[in-house]
Amino acid sequence: MALDIVRSDPDETQSGAARVFTFFRDRLLSGELKAGDRLLAERELALALGVSRPVLREALRSLAMLGLLDIQHGRGAFVRAADASVLGQALTLCLAPEPNILDDVLQARIAIECQAIRLACERASERDLQAIAGILDTLVDSLDDPERGGGADYAFHLALVRASGSSALMKIYEAISPLLMRSHVERRRDTFREPAITSRLVDAHCEVFLSLARREPDQAERALRQHFLIGDELRRKNLISTYQARENQP
Amino acid sequence: MALDIVRSDPDETQSGAARVFTFFRDRLLSGELKAGDRLLAERELALALGVSRPVLREALRSLAMLGLLDIQHGRGAFVRAADASVLGQALTLCLAPEPNILDDVLQARIAIECQAIRLACERASERDLQAIAGILDTLVDSLDDPERGGGADYAFHLALVRASGSSALMKIYEAISPLLMRSHVERRRDTFREPAITSRLVDAHCEVFLSLARREPDQAERALRQHFLIGDELRRKNLISTYQARENQP
DNA sequence: AGGCCTAAACTGGTAAGACCATGGACTGAC
DNA sequence: GTCAGTCCATGGTCTTACCAGTTTAGGCCT
Known part of the structure; x- marks a missing residue:
């Protein structure tokens, strides 16, 4: 009764569930509802x-599907901390009908990382640099293990973005990560046997890191772009060899 | 009856609405359901x-809230084309609790545009270039109108991203646009009276366009970054003058 | 008196049925 | 041939009831 504010919402065109949905969404945006809060019973x-x-359930369920609510049988509905996974899902859905998504998402990744490393050159703390250095060590250690190596590779780039101190870049990067992950591991599995390639890979990462540690944005971005170019080249070669293999044995 | 496939879903932990939700989501992802398709009656x-x-309604409503479905009273439920607005909403929700969102989103914008213009230098078609040139004309024409000018400014940058031919970049850019729009117009309203500033603004856009037309990625990115730097500087001056005004009349 | 077990009172999850509101199509009259 | 009214299909909402986990409080046994 006392809370019957919904009816007085400015937008009268919305009705029922949609009204309740925006009611809660606004309260989440304004911070009136924080993560961990428990909602009243249905x-x-x-x-x-x-x-x-x-x-009401239609609205609550919608919020739950969006990852904003955590509804537990017998216990209640709890506000969930905003998570990048929702963003990732939305992105996946938006990009689903497009062709060449993988290449395309890779472009987004390059965009984020190149800007991130510029920012990182200005803002990265000692802790950030140490974290990246640690990951670099892991990367070197795990050259012969495509699984661990791929993970370290990913962790390295993620740490770069984190060092930028920009949560927006970070969230977007996390959102596109699942789309990248697959090709990332696959590519590594194909190439980890080549000593020449792995050595170049480590060199590239080291160069990026050094430029960052020296706080040289232009140099760092150039190194990073170079690194991506090499990856691109590798992928192209892979494609060619795959095609040739298929041609020989149709 | 015949369609009772939902029960045989591998993930038995999900129940009811969640099962139906994933059922439709997967069908959307796989392309089995295309935009414009009409669902059966509830x-x-x-x-x-x-x-x-x-x-069923809880699930359908959730899909509708996500922007994947268009439910019309008396007509039925229709599959909607994937839209960046969902992405924008998700992003807004994810970034809501963060401080300094505006600066942060601006960084994401710079990231996207700088990569986009590099790609555009390779891929932009004649049509793309002509479109951008047209917008540039509008921009020059509407220097004294903050509303139209702001719109043209936005259109210019959007056209840049579109010229990259990367739908991923485009979608992400559209997603962050609403967050940018407000500050964009506001800033322009504050500065459009200064002839020196507006002239520099036009020069900057022209330089970016020329570099793009000449297909010089490095040059284009540099011009774009310079453009953003100037914007940043302007914003800082605005902040200072606002602060000073407040100090004089507390 | 204290700990354990059971049952009751929460909570969300699901179902069925009825009714209203809207949109479109069909049919009738003009 | 056209227009208007009616009818049907569809989504929108409410009520009621019951099922299924979770918590808690009270009683029982030790």
Whole structure:
């Protein structure tokens, strides 16, 4: 009763579940509802908001699907901390119908990382640099293990973005990561046997790191772009060899 | 009955609405459901999927909230083309709790645009270039109108990203656009009276365009970064003058 | 008196049925 | 041939009831 604010929402065109949905979304955006908060019981909420329980549930369920709510049977509904996985899902859905998604997402990755490393050159703390150095060690150690190596590779680039201190870049990077991950590991599996390649790979990472540690943005970005170019070249060679193999044995 | 595939989903932990939700999501991802398709009526779907109508509605409503479905009263539910607005919403929700979002999102914008213009130097078609040139004309024409000018400014940068031919970059750019828009117009309103500034603004855009037309990636990115730097500087001066005004009249 | 076990009172999850509101199509009259 | 009214299909909402986990409080046994 007392909470019957929903009806007084400015946008009267929305009705029922949509109204309740925006009601909670706004409260989440404004920070009035924080992560961990427990919502009232469904029956009480329905009463308070002046809608029936099914309608309320449609809204709550929608918020849950978006990852904003954590509804637990028998316990209640809890506000969940905003997570990049939602973003990733949304991105995946948006990009699903497009062709050449992998190449395309790679471009986004390059975009984020190149800007991130510029920022990192200005903002990275000692801790950030040490973290990256540690990952670099792991990378060198795990050259012969495509699984660990791939993980370290990913961790290296993620640490770069984190060192930028920009949560927006970080969130977007995390969002596109799942799309990148697959090709990342696969590519590594194909190439980890070549000593020449792995050595160049380590050199590239080292150069990026050194430029960052020396706080040289232009140099760092150039090194990073070079690194990506090499990756691109490798992928192309892979494609060619795959095609040739298929041609020989149709 | 015949469609009772949902129950045989591998993940038995999910129940009811969540199962139906993933059912449709997967069909959307796989392209089995295309934009414009009309779903069966709720009652039929509920029967076919072996769930009650409320449960089905919870799932459909969730998809609608995500922007994947367009449910029309009296007509039916239609698959909607994947839209960047969902992405924008998700991003807004993810970034809501963070401080300094505006600066941060600006960094993401710079990231996207700098990579986009590099790609555009390789890929932009004649049409793309002509479109950008047209917008540039509009920009020059509307120097004294902050509303139109701001719009043209935005259109210019959007056209740059579009010219990259990367839908991923485009989608992400569209997603962060609403967050940028506000500050964009506001800033322009504050500065459009200064002839020196507006002239520099036009020069900057022209230089970016020329570099693009000449297909010089490094040059183009440098011009773009310079453009952003000037914007940053302007914003800082604005902040200072605002602060000073407040100090004089507390 | 204290600990354990059970049952009741929460909580969300699901179902069925009825009714209203809207949109479109069909049919009738003009 | 055209227009208007009716009818049907569809989504929108509510009510009610019951099922299924979770918590808690009270009683029972030790």
